[in-house]
Amino acid sequence: MAGQQIIKYTVEHYRKEGISEEAFEKWIKEYHIPRSVPLMKKHGIIKYAVHTRLPDVCAAFQTDLEKVRPTWEVSKADFVLEYWLPDMGCLKNLIADPEWNESAVKGQDDWLDMSKSTIHIGYDTTYLEDGNILNVK
Secondary structure, three states: OOOOOOEEEEEEEOEOOOOOHHHHHHHHHHHHHHHHHHHHHHOOOOEEEEEEOOHHHHHHHHHHHHHHOOOOOOOOOOEEEEEEEOOHHHHHHHHHOHHHHHHHOOOHHHOEOHHHOEEEEEOOOOOEEOOEEOOOO
């Protein structure tokens, strides 16, 4: 896989109205992740991470942000699911797997407001890591 550009696929998810942050986080960590990660591995996804929103930090930063970028908004997504994969076939095979639908994402409509979810597909280029400047000419 050396030299191959890895695709990063991210999904922003929002809690369904009436679901607490604590209950939502528990559902993600105790239900969804244990059922989904083995299937991701089975279908060739090479990395998976969950970006968890910090509501208090986001709210405080939004106030600061409005002073310098008044048209920008800090995302209110509760979680961003981040997948790294060698090609989109891995994802297509994952979501077509009956076990994915019967187990990993079963009941998600009870927890997620799917009407707000957004997807990003691209790749990462690292320019600063561990204090080292990278990929800058």
